[in-house]
Amino acid sequence: MNSAKRGNKFILILILIMTLVPEIIGYLALHLNFKLTSVSAILIPQLGFIVIPVILYFMITRQPVKKTLLFNKLDIINVLLAIGIGLLIQPLLSLINLVSQIFFENKISGTIFTLAEFPLWLLLILVAVLPAINEEIVTRGILLTNYKNVNIFKAALVSGLSFGMLHMNANQFSYAFVMGTILFILVKITGSIFSSMLIHFLINGLQMVIAKLALFLQEIFGNSIDYDLIAQEAVSKDAIISLLPIPLVLTFITLPLVFLLFYAAVKHNKKEYLFVKAPAEEIEPIKNKDKIFDVYLISSIIIFIAHVIIKEILVL
Known part of the structure; x- marks a missing residue:
């Protein structure tokens, strides 16, 4: 089968x-009179x-797990480069998050601050460790190896598209x-999924640390802190716009540094050779190019858009 x-x-x-x-779970919960806890609401999707x-997938396809998932060692240089990139892309992601909240509700902030009442170690397992393993295995493991005969930039964009759609809401x-x-x-550069993990x-871990810190400050200062503003939920568009300058300035500062770290990683x-046309085939021969946009990908996009329209736009 085409990869x-x-x-x-x-x-x-x-x-x-x-x-x-x-x-189905919601229907059963309503009619059988049970309610999912915050922890189970995370564990059920993740597991x-x-x-x-x-x-x-591996049972049916019989693909080699280690090779498919790129469980390859990272040397210390790649570890440091990954940490640097992870820290420096935070302002960009925060900026995109804020801009999207002008149009779409933040669906997870309330959940995060509800979870913040749990111990930090449990938060890190639920919100940082599990997604870092599971979601990376899907999008930077299974998808990456299946897209090996696709142009790196097309493959990266579709992997990002799939990663975004799997969160099942427009803001995320x-x-x-x-x-x-x-x-x-x-991951294409380092050859190891551990870099993206x-x-x-x-x-995700920094989000949990910030949430715990915000809860701590709330306990100390009480009503003097606007909890809704910290959580970024149910905040007016004007309030969101007023928050934009800080991540915008930080993004202008950090984004060039991200490119430098990627250059260093390359x-x-x-x-x-990943970023040039002719020499790539001499070093890493590529077979016939796969067609990445097919009926399955298009169907996924249609289902996701329909889900957003029904769950987020029509309910407004």
Whole structure:
């Protein structure tokens, strides 16, 4: 089977699961009179919607796990470069997050600050460790190897698109798309999925640390702190716009540094050939190019857009 087609099929299956299964669970919860806890609301998607399909993927395709998922060692230079990139892309992601909130509701901020009441170690496992492993295995593991015969930039964009869609809401899609595209290219450069797992953990982990800090400040200063503003939920558009200058300025400062670190990563890993046309085939022969935009990818996009329209636009 065409590798890109196989990857797109897998994403379509995941999106169907994430679209339909929550509706079934919600229906059962309503009629059987039970309510999911904050912890179970995270564990069910992470374990049930991702881990089980991934296991079934390898059972059905019989692909080698280590080779497919790029479980290759990272040397200390790549670790430091990944940490630097992970920290320096934060302002860009924050800026995109804020801009998207002008048009779409932040669906997860309330959940994050509810979870912040749990111990930090549990938060890091639920929100940083599990997604950093599971989501990277899908989009920078399975998809990346299935897109091996696709132009790196097209593959990165589609991987980012898939990563964004798997979050199943417009706000998270916006910055997850950019983050996913960046991480895809980094894994192609380093040859190891551990580089994207590390950055994913850093980004989500810092969110949890900030949430815990905000809760701590709330306990100390009480009503003197606007909790809704910290959570960035139910905040007016004017308030959001007023917050934009800081991440905007920081993005202008940090983005050139991100490019420099990527350049350093390319040089360190000797992957210049990834970004030129002719020499690439001499170093890493590429077979017939796969068609990445097919009926499965298009179906995934249509389902995601329909989901956003029904769940976020029509309910306004």
